[in-house]
Amino acid sequence: MSVRPLKHPEMRSVALADVLHALSDPDRLAIVAALHEAKTPLNCVETMERVGSGLPKSTCSQHYAVLRESGLIWCERRGVELESRLRTAEIEVRFPGLLKSILKARRLESASE
């Protein structure tokens, strides 16, 4: 049982369906929103504090893998931590306006209850 190296897709090979699938889970969407608002990279603990849902860490780790493999986030190991950031600019080039409108939709949704 050894830790696999992190691998990130090139943005030009990122599929829309994968992006939408990654964002179709409320917890993953919350992670993305937190990374978006933070503007600075966050590790998992920091992110989950902002998200405020008590997810088991194994589940959390899987969510990060889905987000990473979908092309939405870029991760780097910093010692024992995993530093993640949204690939905002790259995504904007590939799918202009997409991320913005999804994050806006999420804000509207959470404002309406």
Added chain:
Amino acid sequence: MSVRPLKHPEMRSVALADVLHALSDPDRLAIVAALHEAKTPLNCVETMERVGSGLPKSTCSQHYAVLRESGLIWCERRGVELESRLRTAEIEVRFPGLLKSILKARRLESASE
């Protein structure tokens, strides 16, 4: 074994995660794109002709149920057919710009291969 009545969610109770999940499947996304381009309601056969994928009809029927229950499409039975249309205007009110940017992203993606 009897056919259940069609039920549609009210738009204000439609969840973003459900919409994204519905659109995260390439075939469903293609159905939505076809309905969008058609501008007029289509039945399943007409839609699948435009989509051009030989999906089994049971799978197809499930996809329609997912799209309907997510709030994306409105369906009515016309005799033996199921007439479907995108709930474009309502969705635009609930999640402004969302559908538009997703459909645009899909066009960009299919143009890039």
Added chain:
DNA sequence: TTCTCTTGTTCCGAATCCATGAACTACTAG
């Protein structure tokens, strides 16, 4: 009516996906 064709639905088994606890890696600090 009854027969047949068409369109879509439901059921069910198999395959697949997903969530989570337990065990583990890997790094840091003392």
Added chain:
DNA sequence: CTAGTAGTTCATGGATTCGGAACAAGAGAA
């Protein structure tokens, strides 16, 4: 070396999904 922290991997049970077969339901013909 030991302990602590951050995250990963594995195993497994539960939930979803796919697709073939059977079915429902309406239209049209006789």
